[in-house]
Amino acid sequence: GENVEQHPSTLSVQEGDSAVIKCTYSDSASNYFPWYKQELGKGPQLIIDIRSNVGEKKDQRIAVTLNKTAKHFSLHITETQPEDSAVYFCAAVSGGSYIPTFGRGTSLIVHP
Amino acid sequence: GAGVSQSPSNKVTEKGKDVELRCDPISGHTALYWYRQSLGQGLEFLIYFQGNSAPDKSGLPSDRFSAERTGGSVSTLTIQRTQQEDSAVYLCASSFLSYNEQFFGPGTRLTVL
Numbered sequence: 001g002e003n004v005e006q007h008p009s010t011l012s013v014q015e016g017d018s019a020v021i022k023c024t025y026s027d028s029a030s031n032y033f034p035w036y037k038q039e040l041g042k043g044p045q046l047i048i049d050i051r052s053n054v055g056e057k058k059d060q061r062i063a064v065t066l067n068k069t070a071k072h073f074s075l076h077i078t079e080t081q082p083e084d085s086a087v088y089f090c091a092a093v094s095g096g097s098y099i100p101t102f103g104r105g106t107s108l109i110v111h112p
Numbered sequence: 113g114a115g116v117s118q119s120p121s122n123k124v125t126e127k128g129k130d131v132e133l134r135c136d137p138i139s140g141h142t143a144l145y146w147y148r149q150s151l152g153q154g155l156e157f158l159i160y161f162q163g164n165s166a167p168d169k170s171g172l173p174s175d176r177f178s179a180e181r182t183g184g185s186v187s188t189l190t191i192q193r194t195q196q197e198d199s200a201v202y203l204c205a206s207s208f209l210s211y212n213e214q215f216f217g218p219g220t221r222l223t224v225l
Contacts (some may be wrong), residue, residue: 034213041114043116043203043216044155089154098143100214101153107143 002027004092006103016109019080021106023090024072032093033073034100035064039086047088048075080110113136116208116217118204123221125194133189133220137206145191145214146179147203155203194224 003026013019025033031052036044049056050064050073057064061080066073077084087107091100115167117136137144146158157171161181175216176194181187191198201221205214 036216042203043218045216046213047214063208098162099145099157099160099171101157104152104154 002030002092002094002097002101004090004101004103006090006106007078008106009104010107010109012109012111013080014024015080015082017080018109019077019084019110021057021075021088021090021108022072023074023092023103025092025101026071027029027092027094028068029095030071030092031095032100033064033066034091035090036091036102037086038089044089075088077108080108082110082112084108084111116204116206116215118202118217118220119205121218122223123189124225126225127196128193130190130192131194131222132170133185133202133222135185135189135206135217137185137204137217138147138208139185141206141208141215143212143214144181144187144213145205145207146175146187147205149201149203149219151200154218157160158189158202191222194222196224198222199224 034049037047038044050068060079063076087105090103095098119134134175142163143208144161159179160168179189184191186201199221207214
């Protein structure tokens with residue numbers, strides 16, 4: 001089955017800096033890669049996703065890049081703000097399956 | 113509109129007791145998922161419902177776990193003879209179609225003493 005590795009487990013940055021979270025996956029048939037943000041005491045919320053026919057996608061301060069050859073994808077947050085502090089999860093969904101495999105999460109801390 | 117709701121928000125039970133956790137998905141969403149999240153861990157898939165199809169139970173950790181979805185809407189996750197290792201946050205998610213954005217509920221925090 002699919003295996004998703006996520007790094008780092010903790011990321012601490014100063015407000016205004018950029019943050020990058022990286023994930024690798026094992027199943028070359030995976031073709032959908034969502035990213036979720038989970039705030040304390042809440043369920044995860046989708047912030048951006050990318051499908052395998054696209055190499056990069058941006059939404060304001062957030063971008064995701066996908067390298068299918070290397071089987072890795074990354075989340076980039078620019079101009080970080082304290083409200084970006086949360087746990088971020090990457091996931092991969094294999095073609096023909098509707099069940100995402102999640103990474104273990106990255107706790108992002110943005111210091112004012 | 114209303115999001116995914118789960119009840120109870122917290123449940124404390126004694127080892128060996130049965131518990132039922134409820135999920136109300138967003139109206140019209142055909143796909144429903146249950147996950148388990150242990151402290152500091154990612155989301156562990158438990159079970160997936162899609163419309164009237166047979167559920168995918170491949171993630172259930174033991175036969176003490178079961179789930180049903182009535183009328184294609186509300187779902188109940190049942191854990192029989194709870195054990196301390198069952199303590200976790202149980203999350204429910206729904207999506208309009210499979211292979212699309214999942215909308216998560218706030219979760220039920222289960223503590224087994």
